[in-house]
Amino acid sequence: MEWDAELLIHAVVMRSGSSMNLHLVTHPVCLEHSAGFGHPERPERLEAILELLHQPQWKARIVWHEAPQATLEQLSRVHRPDYLELIKESSERGGARLDPDTVTNSASWQAALRAAGGAITAARLAVREREGAFAAIRPPGHHALADRAMGFCLINNVVVAAREALAWEGVERVLIVDWDVHHGNGTQALVEQDPSIRYVSMHQWPHYPGTGSEQERGVGNIWNVPRPGGLPPQDYVRDLSSAIEEATDGWRPDLILVSAGFDSMSLDPLAGFTLRAEDYTTLTVRLLDCGAPIAGVLEGGYSLDNLTSGVAAFLETLT
Ligand SMILES: [Zn+2]
16 A cells, blocks of 8 residues: 555656556656766766657657655664664765765765665666666666675665565565676575575676685575676577576576666676667577566766667567
8 A cells, every 4th residue: 555655646747548558657756876987887877868759769668766865764674773884984974985986975875865765766666567667777786795886776675675575475586687797695685595586697707706606505595697708699599598597497487577687788898798779689588487566776887879779679679
């Protein structure tokens, strides 16, 4: 009940007449978080995505939702209270460096609350409406640990959403698929003891953050696909697809959350994978075959051209 009320308050009226909508969840404060001039995880990334999705061919199919703030209760299922207080305080002081790569400014705490709330709302919409949903938010989340910021990430948005979803009726199994080029060490650490969540990650290896070998299996709920850079794109698609197949063999997810990073595309400035926009179409079709609602949550991707073409291919397929 609480959820319906919240969605009604936050839904922005831009509904189209078509039957299959795409639910887009975002908040303007996500554009105000900045790690400083020259940092690759910059507001322009989200600006480019929003600009794309405001074009006429997209506008008609999208239902826009304002991301609510995640509550402290929701965040505390994943993060330690003293860590949450540290992010809040650093932001209220005007900003601080929490890790060599991870910096807050005065908007970061509010952006982090909306990013996590956006991920929850996207998951809720996917489950309730049985339509595709995407949280276009930042800061990203998959490196964030229970008590530590790292790799541009403050709150682990996708795990916050997974934990919340497991409290909903009809959601007993959540699959997280992470195609960001970096291993989601935070996601893995946060879910590796929880058999109700399965985590499949393909990532460049060896590469930042150094975790994600095939031997890291959690309680049998982790599938890591570490691969070198520079392989033909179809190899990455094939190997991630077969890991998804293994993870869902005899285990049907009730919700799929995609840690949607597009730094796995060719010529990303931070990595060496070679995926093209059409490869996310193939991967998304594979996920749709699982028959579960799908919500995407933005992670990395540092070439603006790649970001817009990758997001477009993913969202086009989701609708
Ligand atoms: Zn990444």
